[in-house]
Amino acid sequence: MGISERRQREKEKRRTEILDAAERLFFSRNYEAVSMDEIAQEVELNKATLYLYFKNKEALYASIVLRGIEILKEKYSECMEKDVLGIEKVTLMGQAYYQFSKEHPDYLRMIHFYGSERFSKENPCTAEIGQGYGTCRQILRDAIQAGMNDGTIRSDIDPFLTSMYLMISFMNILSMEEKWKLVIEAEGFTFEQFTHEFFRFITPAISCNNQ
Amino acid sequence: MGISERRQREKEKRRTEILDAAERLFFSRNYEAVSMDEIAQEVELNKATLYLYFKNKEALYASIVLRGIEILKEKYSECMEKDVLGIEKVTLMGQAYYQFSKEHPDYLRMIHFYGSERFSKENPCTAEIGQGYGTCRQILRDAIQAGMNDGTIRSDIDPFLTSMYLMISFMNILSMEEKWKLVIEAEGFTFEQFTHEFFRFITPAISCNNQ
DNA sequence: GTTATCATATAACTATTGGTTACTTTATGA
DNA sequence: TCATAAAGTAACCAATAGTTATATGATAAC
Numbered sequence: 001m002g003i004s005e006r007r008q009r010e011k012e013k014r015r016t017e018i019l020d021a022a023e024r025l026f027f028s029r030n031y032e033a034v035s036m037d038e039i040a041q042e043v044e045l046n047k048a049t050l051y052l053y054f055k056n057k058e059a060l061y062a063s064i065v066l067r068g069i070e071i072l073k074e075k076y077s078e079c080m081e082k083d084v085l086g087i088e089k090v091t092l093m094g095q096a097y098y099q100f101s102k103e104h105p106d107y108l109r110m111i112h113f114y115g116s117e118r119f120s121k122e123n124p125c126t127a128e129i130g131q132g133y134g135t136c137r138q139i140l141r142d143a144i145q146a147g148m149n150d151g152t153i154r155s156d157i158d159p160f161l162t163s164m165y166l167m168i169s170f171m172n173i174l175s176m177e178e179k180w181k182l183v184i185e186a187e188g189f190t191f192e193q194f195t196h197e198f199f200r201f202i203t204p205a206i207s208c209n210n211q
Numbered sequence: 212m213g214i215s216e217r218r219q220r221e222k223e224k225r226r227t228e229i230l231d232a233a234e235r236l237f238f239s240r241n242y243e244a245v246s247m248d249e250i251a252q253e254v255e256l257n258k259a260t261l262y263l264y265f266k267n268k269e270a271l272y273a274s275i276v277l278r279g280i281e282i283l284k285e286k287y288s289e290c291m292e293k294d295v296l297g298i299e300k301v302t303l304m305g306q307a308y309y310q311f312s313k314e315h316p317d318y319l320r321m322i323h324f325y326g327s328e329r330f331s332k333e334n335p336c337t338a339e340i341g342q343g344y345g346t347c348r349q350i351l352r353d354a355i356q357a358g359m360n361d362g363t364i365r366s367d368i369d370p371f372l373t374s375m376y377l378m379i380s381f382m383n384i385l386s387m388e389e390k391w392k393l394v395i396e397a398e399g400f401t402f403e404q405f406t407h408e409f410f411r412f413i414t415p416a417i418s419c420n421n422q
Numbered sequence: 423g424t425t426a427t428c429a430t431a432t433a434a435c436t437a438t439t440g441g442t443t444a445c446t447t448t449a450t451g452a
Numbered sequence: 453t454c455a456t457a458a459a460g461t462a463a464c465c466a467a468t469a470g471t472t473a474t475a476t477g478a479t480a481a482c
Contacts, residue, residue: 007429007478014430030328035468046432048471057469109328116327117241117320121390134394154415160398161408165384172383173376179332183345187371197372204365205416218449218458225459247440257461259442268440 015053018043023064027106062125065114068107069132072100076139086147101174112175137167154208173198226264229254234275238317273336276325279318280343287350297358312385323386348378365419384409
């Protein structure tokens, strides 16, 4: 059955072409500023064709968001595999998030925006994205649990909750909107200082002080 | 000149009527789901009339956001006036934010969404909102500075940066999207536990441990 | 080799929206 | 009573997400 396989491959390839074209546009402009017609033009297809591959604009956007989440997941997994103390794993994951924000600022921006009220939870991709991002958070939670076990992380707060707090903090510190970055600069700080100092700020909220 | 004053009052009153109508709709549905035609219907005016009072939809939305920010500013000011130690002032402001999120969840939601990339920084209201929210943050920073002076808050991180970290954290913990709240509930926590534990989580990041 | 079938692709369309314009109504002030 | 300016409106425009009826072209069956 080589033929139907080839067709499957070609369909997948076309889907990827659409995603690539849409990604280029969504990376350069925000969601509302990119139209389906434009994306169709970019990939040299008719707009209606896009709807054969994606349910709607949200779903197309979400599929690109998923690409970003996969990359983050990969980074988190690598941190978890390191043979170090729990607190260090958490630190590594913080650094991984930072690194991700440097290497893929547009993916981060898109993930962040997808979390906003703009996107309905009815969208079928929302579950998948929630699950993907959730996987990252679970890896972080496991690291926190490991840290509690080896005594490097305070154990008076539930590891799930702690992982939520950290994920939300990382996300919102690192994916800060351009317009608010100006506030930081107006106070004489670079964005690098802003993020770097954050990690120093948050550390006592995690680490164990018993001894 | 009583007549022109009356006209001014009437114009202001109409503006308020429009804002009230728009608020009712924006409180019940999200930004994209509310149309200018609907708002016009709600306030029993022609759509074009709205544009006599507000530059565009963004500006109308922003004016409602400003209402919310004023309330928050008021709460923060009250906290600052209390004659307590710096760390307690900060705690009070955290509680004030929490209280605000309980009393005005829709204002909080709107403020939060206004911070997203959906809204251009070109909008004239963005500056005003930034300034208003900035005022809240400055009050918090002053409280942090007071805490550093009286030795209750760690002084190895810049008070401006600390105030930024806290404001961002408060905002994003408290204005969590419904779809992500489900994750918390799925783990067996209520949203109240989630927020309450956050304050316990973050405290060591602020307080001084020198003695 | 011809024809039926099915997936892929498209041109043309619809409905809705934010925003504008040209015109009308209404109140004021001389 | 009439000119003027403000407030309000109906009708319109342009752009956009999404749909439909139709065409194309490769494959499988005869």
